[in-house]
Amino acid sequence: MQIKKLMAGISLAGLLLLGGCSNNKKADNDSDVKHVGVLQVVQHPSLDKAYKGFKKGLKEEGYVEGKNLKIDYQNAQNNQDNLKSMSEKLVNEKSDLMLGIATPAAQSLANASQDIPIVVTAVTDLKAAKLVKSDAKPGKNVTGTTDMVSIERQIKLLLSIVPKAKTVGIMYNAGESNSKIQADLATAVLKKAGVKVLIKTANSTNDVQQVTETLASKVDGIFVPTDNTFDSAADVVGKVVKEKKVPLVASSVDQVKTGGLASIGIDYELLGEQTGKMAAKILAGKAKPADMPVEKAHDMKLVVNKKMAKALGIDPKSIKAPK
Structure with missing residues (x-):
């Protein structure tokens, strides 16, 4: 009986030792x-x-x-x-x-x-x-x-699409500091070009449709900076600007693909x-x-939503990236 107990003890010790080695090996792997x-x-x-x-x-x-x-x-x-x-x-x-x-x-x-x-x-x-x-x-x-992105180039792009624009709208979430920085830059470029600026902001995606409808009925074109709120509701924005026949240039390529007209933006x-x-x-x-x-x-590239262009009565080929 004592021999069996001794052998059992040796086996258990061996298992524990092997287990310890296995754990150490795992720890070594985890450290990598x-x-x-x-x-x-x-x-x-x-x-x-x-x-x-x-x-x-x-x-x-x-x-x-x-x-x-x-x-x-x-x-x-x-x-x-x-x-x-x-x-x-x-x-x-x-x-x-x-x-x-x-x-x-x-x-x-x-x-x-x-x-x-x-x-x-x-x-x-x-x-x-x-x-x-x-x-x-x-x-x-x-x-x-x-x-x-170059806000100046984005605004030049928009004004090349609507060269007779008297009023351009900008919409974004004022709670996003990155969006406000771009909106301020766009405002300065537009004012320098002699274009009136109308700004509307949305606090959440729930406000986007109303803001877009209000702005689109008062302007000749719209600029949207890279903005998480408006990117999240790009499809809603797209439906409104298509219905109102208002060209929208955005800093986000994905915003354009979903609900805008054009951008010189980022992938x-x-x-x-x-x-x-x-x-x-x-x-x-x-x-x-x-x-x-x-x-x-x-890389920055010109992206044009051809379906949106046709819906607005614009020839997609006529949209060129300004220098």
Whole structure:
């Protein structure tokens, strides 16, 4: 009996030892996996594509989900309380790096941690959002890509489509600092061109239809900056401007594809891909956010919604990108 007990004890000890080795091996493997926390402010095509591109950029640099990369994706659905709690969650999980998609998400992550590396995308002005000290030398734990486009070119595009325009409308969510920056720039360009400006704002997607209907009945053309609220309701905007026969130029390519006429805008998937490659350098220890200049989109292109053009009685081929 004692021999059996002794043998059983030896077997148990052996199993425990093997188990310990297995756990150590797992721990070693886990240490090779990079944990990335992602916070997106709301779900709509442009931001979804930015996230898709981000993962593609990481993959191209050798970071693959399920292999050496784990992503914790959080979507706040445009709720401020969600932004705060989700940011804290990603920080508490000790992410190796965090991604903020759109200005509110980026600011929430930056407020939650001054230590964990953060990259951002779909943010118009990182300095104005107090995310970096300067675009050339961020100086903090945050860097990334800006979706700022040439507002002057967008307005020139709109005025080339409606050259006799006397009044141009601008609509956006005043609660989004990135949108206001672009709206102010557009206003200045229009006034310089001698065009009257009429501004309408929406606090949520519930207000978009009424705002668009009111504005479209009073103007010769409409400009919409990159704006999460109006991007989320692009189909609603499209129905109204088509019915009112009002040309709409937007900074977002996806807004145009869904409910606008034209844009010299950004492909958010490509912008996200740029961001992913920046993140890969940080994860590999080749760079730090403080020293990585903020990057602009590599490619800007003219996008024309041909169906919308025909519905407005405009020849799509007549729309050209101004210099």
